[in-house]
Amino acid sequence: MSTPTTPQPPARPRLGVFKFASCDGCQLxxxxxxxxLLGIAAELEIAHFLEASSEAAPGPYDLVLVExxxxxxxxxxxxRRIRADARHLVTIGACATAGGVQALRNYADxxxxxxxxxxxxxxxxxxxxxxxxxxxxxxDFELRGCPIDRGQLVEVIxxxxxxxxxxxxxxxxxxxxxxxxxxxxxxxxxxxCLGPVTHAGCGALCPTxxxxxxxxxxxxxxxxxxxxxxxxxxxxxxxxxxxxxxxTFNVTAFTALEEQGxxxxxxxxxxx
Amino acid sequence: MSDPTPRYQELxxxxxxxxxxxxxLHLRIHDGTVTEARxxxxxxxxxxxxxxxGRAHPEPPDLTSRICGICPVAYQMSACRAIExxxxxxxxxxxxxxxxxxxCGEWIESQTLHIHMLHAPDFLGEDDxxxxxRSHPEHVKRGLxxxxxxxxxxxxxxxxxIHPVNVRIGGFHRAPTRAELRPLEERLRTAxxxxxDTVRWVAGFEFPDAECNADLLALAETGxxxxxxxxxxxLPYDATLPPYGFPLRDFxxxxxxxxxxxxxxxxxxxxxxxxxxxxxARWAVSGHLLSALALEAAREAGLGDPPSRAGAGRGKACRxxxxxxxxxxxxxxxxxxxxLRIIAEYERPAGPYVEVPARAGIGHGATEAPRGLLYxxxxxxxxxxxxxxxxxxxxxxxxxxxxxxxRRLVQAGLDRGEGSEAELTRLxxxxxxxxxxxxxxxxxxxxxxxERTH
Ligand code: SF4
Ligand code: SF4
Numbered sequence: 001m002s003t004p005t006t007p008q009p010p011a012r013p014r015l016g017v018f019k020f021a022s023c024d025g026c027q028l029x030x031x032x033x034x035x036x037l038l039g040i041a042a043e044l045e046i047a048h049f050l051e052a053s054s055e056a057a058p059g060p061y062d063l064v065l066v067e068x069x070x071x072x073x074x075x076x077x078x079x080r081r082i083r084a085d086a087r088h089l090v091t092i093g094a095c096a097t098a099g100g101v102q103a104l105r106n107y108a109d110x111x112x113x114x115x116x117x118x119x120x121x122x123x124x125x126x127x128x129x130x131x132x133x134x135x136x137x138x139x140d141f142e143l144r145g146c147p148i149d150r151g152q153l154v155e156v157i158x159x160x161x162x163x164x165x166x167x168x169x170x171x172x173x174x175x176x177x178x179x180x181x182x183x184x185x186x187x188x189x190x191x192x193c194l195g196p197v198t199h200a201g202c203g204a205l206c207p208t209x210x211x212x213x214x215x216x217x218x219x220x221x222x223x224x225x226x227x228x229x230x231x232x233x234x235x236x237x238x239x240x241x242x243x244x245x246x247x248t249f250n251v252t253a254f255t256a257l258e259e260q261g262x263x264x265x266x267x268x269x270x271x272x
Numbered sequence: 273m274s275d276p277t278p279r280y281q282e283l284x285x286x287x288x289x290x291x292x293x294x295x296x297l298h299l300r301i302h303d304g305t306v307t308e309a310r311x312x313x314x315x316x317x318x319x320x321x322x323x324x325x326g327r328a329h330p331e332p333p334d335l336t337s338r339i340c341g342i343c344p345v346a347y348q349m350s351a352c353r354a355i356e357x358x359x360x361x362x363x364x365x366x367x368x369x370x371x372x373x374x375x376c377g378e379w380i381e382s383q384t385l386h387i388h389m390l391h392a393p394d395f396l397g398e399d400d401x402x403x404x405x406r407s408h409p410e411h412v413k414r415g416l417x418x419x420x421x422x423x424x425x426x427x428x429x430x431x432x433x434i435h436p437v438n439v440r441i442g443g444f445h446r447a448p449t450r451a452e453l454r455p456l457e458e459r460l461r462t463a464x465x466x467x468x469d470t471v472r473w474v475a476g477f478e479f480p481d482a483e484c485n486a487d488l489l490a491l492a493e494t495g496x497x498x499x500x501x502x503x504x505x506x507l508p509y510d511a512t513l514p515p516y517g518f519p520l521r522d523f524x525x526x527x528x529x530x531x532x533x534x535x536x537x538x539x540x541x542x543x544x545x546x547x548x549x550x551x552x553a554r555w556a557v558s559g560h561l562l563s564a565l566a567l568e569a570a571r572e573a574g575l576g577d578p579p580s581r582a583g584a585g586r587g588k589a590c591r592x593x594x595x596x597x598x599x600x601x602x603x604x605x606x607x608x609x610x611x612l613r614i615i616a617e618y619e620r621p622a623g624p625y626v627e628v629p630a631r632a633g634i635g636h637g638a639t640e641a642p643r644g645l646l647y648x649x650x651x652x653x654x655x656x657x658x659x660x661x662x663x664x665x666x667x668x669x670x671x672x673x674x675x676x677x678x679r680r681l682v683q684a685g686l687d688r689g690e691g692s693e694a695e696l697t698r699l700x701x702x703x704x705x706x707x708x709x710x711x712x713x714x715x716x717x718x719x720x721x722x723e724r725t726h
Contacts, residue, residue, distance in 0.1 A: 023340050024340070024341040024342060025341020025434040028342055031385065031389060032423060032433060032434070038405055041402050041405075046400075046402060052389065052390075052400055053399055053400030071318075100338075101323075101335065102318040104319070104323040105319050108323065110319075116319075116321060116325070146338065147341060147434040147435055202432070205432060206445075209437060210445045211440075211445040211446075214334065214437075216435070244328065248331075248334075
């Protein structure tokens with residue numbers, strides 16, 4: 001609210017943050033930008049961000065960040081309404097860009113899942129699938145990760161404010177490992193690692209901690225999955241192990257890779 | 273002359289802000305009497321307990337951390353403990369200390385997030401942390417600094433603050449050197465002052481009168497304030513009942529999840545009664561084991577002395593949910609102190625983890641997530657594959673107590689003549705946020721529907 005004597009501040013672009021099926025970790029990444037948060041709030045009007053604010057102003061929004069996957073009939077309706085209200089829509093995280101960990105149900109019997117978790121499954125409204133936002137509406141940019149990386153999120157918001165394309169490279173975790181000067185865990189220690197086929201963004205965290213990448217950023221732009229499989233087998237993984245390895249946090253994205261002609265994993269369905 | 277037809281007023285608050293996850297509240301008011309207070313959790317089912325089946329025994333910590341982005345360490349720690357229990361492995365010494373350090377980091381950042389960003393705006397009449405940063409900039413800055421320090425602890429030990437990658441069954445993928453931990457010390461010393469200032473700040477808030485008439489359930493550990501281990505211990509609301517504990521393996525005999533009629537919810541009960549976990553419960557059950565400094569802060573904050581099970585009658589449990597922010601602030605101070613102590617005593621262990629060989633069996637694990645007791649149970653076959661998983665998160669346990677709070681508060685509000693939708697909405701939102709609910713962690717319940725007729 002402004003009094004007539006106060007000059008009207010320039011209109012700031014309006015930000016909306018929306019949640020579907022998720023753990024809230026990607027939204028929280030926004031709250032974890034402690035150093036940048038107040039700056040972001042100065043540049044953007046936070047119009048809708050329920051995790052952080054009681055203020056829930058209606059659209060239209062200039063920038064919409066969507067966390068979470070589409071997994072109920074109500075979600076299907078809601079994502080369409082949000083898209084209609086959004087000038088620029090960015091999905092944040094593996095849930096919103098690939099269906100997330102809850103997409104494991106897509107390869108299982110959901111009736112059985114319901115019966116496992118709920119005594120009265122007939123009351124539960126759910127879809128048999130957990131799908132990415134892009135399966136329902138056009139998406140302007142997809143930010144990978146489970147969770148997303150803070151630096152990449154700030155880059156996406158900065159790029160939006162500057163009206164340019166976000167500078168998010170499409171290469172694999174291996175590049176980041178080299179840049180960080182890590183010794184390759186696969187070559188040096190025989191540790192199975194999905195780094196060669198996983199999208200960069202985390203700064204090669206797992207190898208830095210002596211662990212193989214488990215693919216939480218989903219597939220990189222160009223990958224050669226069939227070339228990696230024998231390496232993982234050499235390092236003691238069975239086909240079933242490899243299936244589970246690929247079919248966890250970005251199950252639909254890695255499956256899509258296989259369907260695009262990168263076979264090599266016979267147990268594509270994972271367990272259960 | 274009274275209206276011959278009963279007057280119903282339905283208040284729907286479609287979404288509650290500043291709670292993690294998504295919730296709606298459905299109240300039914302009949303002739304000025306609240307006949308129903310229903311917290312609808314429309315967090316969609318994510319089926320963790322189902323898709324854990326068939327997974328190999330090292331996998332649940334990474335998988336279950338994705339239940340909640342705000343307390344992933346809690347999920348990793350409860351899962352590790354349950355798996356290690358099933359495999360007959362005990363992680364102790366410096367590896368256990370590192371786990372406690374990691375958990376202290378999560379307590380600092382998660383409790384600080386709740387205090388400054390989600391809860392304090394309620395006491396100061398602001399909509400959110402952005403408003404708060406305009407009216408109380410120095411407090412918000414201090415909160416962000418404190419939260420960053422908590423994140424720095426989790427990031428150093430875990431690689432990143434949300435879904436840390438360095439945790440594994442048996443310990444860590446990599447244990448830090450003493451030198452690597454040292455830079456944390458300086459930040460933590462600043463955090464100690466910040467935590468004190470936070471206690472003083474929240475102590476000056478105005479606390480409405482309220483009492484949560486529920487049993488308090490928290491872990492108790494010998495000689496230390498329980499965080500990453502302990503025995504479930506109950507302080508009943510009914511003062512004629514003595515405090516009691518039970519073995520963790522009997523957890524689901526005591527904490528039962530039942531389906532209420534007309535409901536899709538699993539509704540937890542503790543030995544048939546309503547119960548509450550979280551800061552208030554921890555303070556009541558093991559407050560006397562806090563450090564001298566934290567106890568001094570608690571006294572200064574007006575919490576007085578905690579109840580002492582040994583010297584009965586010395587102090588008092590705090591049952592006012594509005595005051596839970598005080599206990600949270602004291603716990604942050606304690607966690608900072610603990611982190612400093614662990615770092616000072618740290619010696620790098622011989623290996624970053626102990627082997628956890630797979631075997632058939634059932635294991636139980638519980639730890640104190642910032643918002644309350646989090647229980648995991650896994651059954652494994654001989655090949656180390658999960659055959660059954662059970663997760664009882666804190667918010668699911670607290671739901672009954674929260675709803676009772678809501679019912680009582682709305683009734684009191686109506687009796688005071690505060691019947692407008694805006695007034696009731698504000699009242700209810702505050703009441704829910706008092707309990708720091710994490711709705712995402714309601715991994716397997718959806719909607720609660722209790723009918724109360726009076
Ligand atoms: S992508 Fe991962 S971190 Fe982000 S909301 Fe989904 S589960 Fe959480
Ligand atoms: S190394 Fe792989 S699994 Fe680890 S954080 Fe990075 S992308 Fe995720």
